[in-house]
Amino acid sequence: MKNITIVRLNEIMEDEVTISSGEAELICTSSNGLGPIKIGETYLAQLYIQTFDDHFLQRHTEQTGDKIKQIDETYSYEITGTFIDKKIYSCGFEFDASFLWDTPEGPSDEKITIYADRIEIVFHHDEARA
Numbered sequence: 001m002k003n004i005t006i007v008r009l010n011e012i013m014e015d016e017v018t019i020s021s022g023e024a025e026l027i028c029t030s031s032n033g034l035g036p037i038k039i040g041e042t043y044l045a046q047l048y049i050q051t052f053d054d055h056f057l058q059r060h061t062e063q064t065g066d067k068i069k070q071i072d073e074t075y076s077y078e079i080t081g082t083f084i085d086k087k088i089y090s091c092g093f094e095f096d097a098s099f100l101w102d103t104p105e106g107p108s109d110e111k112i113t114i115y116a117d118r119i120e121i122v123f124h125h126d127e128a129r130a
Helices: none
Strands: 002-009 016-020 025-029 042-050 057-059 067-070 077-084 087-090 093-096 110-116 118-123
Antiparallel strands (some): 002 042, 016 025, 042 118, 057 110, 087 093
């Protein structure tokens, strides 16, 4: 979980929110509802990568920088970051990626790229912000 800042709320699609890490922005959805959030405020949240079909994963053997690129004008993203302890760290965001490995001995400190069909956000309103 990390702190994120609310950039935009979609007035038509109530489960859609645009967030910022300070380095990049993402459009996320929430199946549990967004709760009481306000534009410009910072909240503790967990991000989950969702893939609807087989997921594409590429391991990088050479040095690659972090990158988050929206695919067309959809909810899909190409995410390049560092995989550590079943999480992907990229552009100031932390993504839960535990679905990628079924055992605790997944690769560590490895650069990967994954295509996410959607990013699910879960807010933790009851926990204190750092």
